[in-house]
Amino acid sequence: MVDLHQHSIYSDGTSTPAELVERAVSLSLTAMALTDHDTTAGLDECARFAAEAGVRFIPGVEFEACEGPHVLGYFGGRPGPAIATAERDYRRFRTESLLIVLECLAKEGFELDPDSVLDRAASGTPLVSHVVAEMKDLGYLSSLDRLIEEFTRLFGPEGPAALPDVTENQWPVVELIQMLRDSGAVSVLAHPWESDLALLPEMIEAGLQGIEVYNRNAHLTGNVENLKRLAERHGLVMTGGWDYHGEAQAARLAKSDLTGFAPPDELLEPLLDLVAAVPA
Numbered sequence: 075m076v077d078l079h080q081h082s083i084y085s086d087g088t089s090t091p092a093e094l095v096e097r098a099v100s101l102s103l104t105a106m107a108l109t110d111h112d113t114t115a116g117l118d119e120c121a122r123f124a125a126e127a128g129v130r131f132i133p134g135v136e137f138e139a140c141e142g143p144h145v146l147g148y149f150g151g152r153p154g155p156a157i158a159t160a161e162r163d164y165r166r167f168r169t170e171s172l173l174i175v176l177e178c179l180a181k182e183g184f185e186l187d188p189d190s191v192l193d194r195a196a197s198g199t200p201l202v203s204h205v206v207a208e209m210k211d212l213g214y215l216s217s218l219d220r221l222i223e224e225f226t227r228l229f230g231p232e233g234p235a236a237l238p239d240v241t242e243n244q245w246p247v248v249e250l251i252q253m254l255r256d257s258g259a260v261s262v263l264a265h266p267w268e269s270d271l272a273l274l275p276e277m278i279e280a281g282l283q284g285i286e287v288y289n290r291n292a293h294l295t296g297n298v299e300n301l302k303r304l305a306e307r308h309g310l311v312m313t314g315g316w317d318y319h320g321e322a323q324a325a326r327l328a329k330s331d332l333t334g335f336a337p338p339d340e341l342l343e344p345l346l347d348l349v350a351a352v353p354a
C-alpha cells in the first residue's frame with residue numbers, strides 16, 4: 075500500500091512530519107508523500123525522517139483553485155523557484171482570513187494571541203486547524219468527541235467566527251497547473267469526485283497528468299472503477315491516498331466503512347516515471 079496524499083502541521087494536519095513517517099512505518103507503506111495545502115515548508119523535514127526510517131518519500135503539495143478543484147503536485151526533488159510566488163500569495167490571504175477569524179473569536183470571549191496561532195504553522199500555511207489546536211491547548215474547546223459540534227457552532231457558515239470566503243483569492247486551475255509544471259511538478263487532480271469534471275479537458279490542456287483514483291470518497295461511493303476508466307480514457311496516471319490529516323480525523327473515519335481501501339503499490343512506478351521526466 076502507498077499513501078500519496080497526507081497533510082502535516084505545516085497546513086491542516088495534526089501530525090508532525092516525523093509522526094507521518096512513524097505512521098508509514100507502522101502501516102508498512104511502500105511509499106509516502108507529503109502534500110500540504112499551499113506549502114512545501116515540511117518537505118525537507120519529512121524527507122529527512124523518511125530517509126532515516128528507510129521509507130520511500132515523494133515530495134508533494136496541494137493547491138485549491140478558485141473554480142474548486144484541488145490539484146496535487148508531485149516533485150522529483152526539491153520544488154523549483156516558480157512555486158514561491160504561489161506559496162507567498164496563498165499564505166498572505168490565508169493569514170488575513172485567519173486574523174479576521176481571531177477578531178471574531180475575541181468578540182465571543184476567546185482571547186487568542188495571533189502570533190502564537192500563526193507560529194503553529196511555522197513557515198507553512200496558517201489555517202483554522204491551528205486556531206483549533208490553540209483553543210484546545212488553552213482549554214477553550216473540550217474533548218475530541220465534542221470538538222466537531224463546537225467547531226461547527228463557531229466556524230460554520232452561521233457561526234460567529236465563520237470562515238471568510240477566500241475562493242476569489244485562489245488561483246485559476248489552469249494557472250495552478252502551469253505554475254506546478256514550471257516548478258518541476260507533475261499535476262494530479264485530487265479527489266476528482268468532488269470537482270466539476272467538465273473542467274477536465276481544460277486542465278489536461280494546461281498540463282494535468284494524473285487523477286487521484288484511490289480516494290476515500292470514491293471508495294465509499296463505489297466510484298473507483300469509474301475513475302479508473304476516466305483515467306484510462308484521458309491517458310492520466312492514477313494515484314491514491316488517504317488525504318490523511320492526523321489521528322483525530324482517523325478516529326472520525328473509523329466510523330465509516332473503509333474496509334479494503336488500500337491504494338496499491340502499482341500506482342508508484344507510472345507516477346515516478348512521470349516525475350522523473352519533468353525538467354527540474
Ligand SMILES: [Zn+2]
Pocket residue numbers: 079080081109136264317
Ligand atoms: Zn488533501
